[in-house]
Amino acid sequence: MSAETSNPLHPARHFSMWILSRSKGGSAVRAAAYIDRTKITDGRTGISHDSRQKAGLLRTGIVNWNDGDGPALWNGFEAVETRxxxxxxxxxxxxLPKELPIGEQVRLVRSYCLWMKDQYGLACEWAIHAPTFHDEKEGRQLWQERSAPDG
Incomplete structure (x- = not known):
């Protein structure tokens, strides 16, 4: 058995959680603008956060939020959390494994968000970004495959 097949874990395994805290200068609106590669104006501070020039966003969505879009979700949360x-x-x-088709990645991430909604009643905004590759040719090829609309 080779070393490659003896390791049951995927070589790109990674799962980390970051807490956005106002006491450490965090802003949910700024983070959402960066993650969604969009422009959002923070209703609390009036500052616009523009990340539209950043590349790599493949898909995005919201679970358990019926009162508008992502900017409304995060501005609403910033307004409620006043401390x-x-x-x-x-x-x-x-x-996520790069070998997994984008449709399956979306299904996996959305299913996790639905579980968090059912378990904890949370609203979740999710985004899937293109991986960064050391081999530019492999990255361009995967980007083209992933950016194509789902069939």
Whole structure:
């Protein structure tokens, strides 16, 4: 048995959680603008956060939020959490296998968000970004495959 097949874990395994805290200068609106590669104006501070020039966003969605879009979700949350030490949200970073088709990645991430909604009653905004490759040719090829609309 080779070393490659003896390791049952995927080589790109990664799962980390980041807590957005106002006491550490965090902003849920700023984080959402970066993650969604969009422009959002923070209703609390009036500051616009623009990340539209950043590349790599493949898919995004919202679970358990019927009152508008992502900017409305995060501005609403910032307005409700008024304490100086408020925890504004949690960001989960999960490495998905690059071999998994984009449709399956979306299904996996959305299913996890649905479980969090059912288990904890949370609203979740999710985004899937293109992986970063050391081999530019492999990255361009995968980007083209993943960016194509689902069939």
């Amino acid at each position: 100086i030490n408020a925890r504004l949200g949690r960001e989960l970073r999960i490495a």
